[in-house]
Amino acid sequence: MQEASDHPAPAVLFARQPIFDASLDIVAFELLFRPTDGGPMPMPFDGNRATSTVLLNAFTQGDLNTVSQGKPLYVNFTSETLSDDLPFDASRLVVELLEDIPFDDAIRAQLEALRQRGFTLALDDYAETDATHPCLPLVDIVKLEYPHYSEAGFDHIVQQLRRHYPTLKILAEKLETEEDLRRCQRAGCDLFQGYFLARPQLVHGAAVTTDRLATLKLIATLNKPKVSVGEISTAIERDPTLGVRLLRLVNTAQYQRQVDITSLRQAVALIGTHRIRSLATLLALSEMEDKPESLQQLALSRACLCRELAVGNPDLAEKAFIAGLFSYLEAFFNRPLEELVESLPLHASITAALLHHDGPVGTLLETATRLESGEWNEIPWARLTSLGIKPSNIGEANQRAMQSMRELQTSARL
Secondary structure, eight states: OOOOOSSOOOEEEEEEEEEEETTOOEEEEEEEOOOTTSOOOOSSOOHHHHHHHHHHHHHTTSOHHHHHTTSOEEEEEOTTTOOTTOOSOTTTEEEEEOTTOOOOHHHHHHHHHHHHTTOEEEEEEEOOSSSOOTTGGGOSEEEEEGGGSOHHHHHHHHHHHHHHOTTOEEEEEOOOSHHHHHHHHHHTOSEEOSTTTOOOEEEEEOOOOOOHHHHHHHHHHHTSTTOOHHHHHHHHHTOHHHHHHHHHHHTSTTSOOSSOBOOHHHHHHHHOHHHHHHHHHHHHHSOOOOOOHHHHHHHHHHHHHHHHHTTTOHHHHHHHHHHHHHTTHHHHHSSOHHHHHHTSOBOHHHHHHHHHOOHHHHHHHHHHHHHHTTOGGGSOHHHHHHTTOOHHHHHHHHHHHHHHHHHHHHHHHO
């Protein structure tokens, strides 16, 4: 009898379907929602959750370069998920407007703001007979629903769009035969997509789990008047996966920086409150399955102890906190620590501490780990002494760490 695997089956993150140019070279991919378990679509279908889940899985979980192959990614947006504060790389994301988005002054303002930030906009499932849709002046690409039209009707709408919007790119979608492709090429379309060319392929990975309460607390904090960077950082500290998502955003091209990240506060300041609010809102809308609360408590407890061991050295304390928090990443993500660390823009000292317990940060992390296991004699005493830490300091740090944990738990219940 076959033994059950010790490792959970990889979850479905999304489906990816290529988009081709007239030479049939792949120039982009559309990312499509699929249930995590690979089963049928949930009914009723929640478009907001679908958009949020796809965005988070693509841009804040795995290696974006692997997902995109250096090409733009089309993602469907509902009116609720459309925001001028999208915290994603404008050079990678094509904002695809669903055909049922109600067009009003608020939507117009959001689209204009996104264009100013450099986002490419596409209008999905176009099935009109003329070029009077109010979104057309604001988009760069229109996706024509080919099966909706007769051959003459399709030629007519392509001509209308060309006449009124000469720079607009026209994408023919839902092509199912070679003849469909040839007709669209003859009509003068620029881009092509459909089952005849390539079916959507499932992309698998370890599903990211984020604590819903921590996310809601973060949203509440972000909506406080005159909220400080420190308050936002404290809210993010409550859940390690929030910190990981934040750092993965920092690692994308739009957040150019001269130095590596050494603290969550630094990452918060770099991204900005408005875009972190967008990220938190997407997290709240997406499908989240909480990890056991005990696991989060263990991660926080270790992080607090690492920080308190470095009391008197604020820079070391910040790095030690992140190292302690992220030392539980394997348990949260069910993926090798080396793989996870490679995807984060961490300071070299934090990376060395996580992977090898090297350096001052590694000394504090190893000390905290030994203390948790009751391995008093295995604590790296000589290395602690070189940092000016005595055995009596460890007991004091442990007491302060427990107090810090109690304060975090109290604030989380408020």
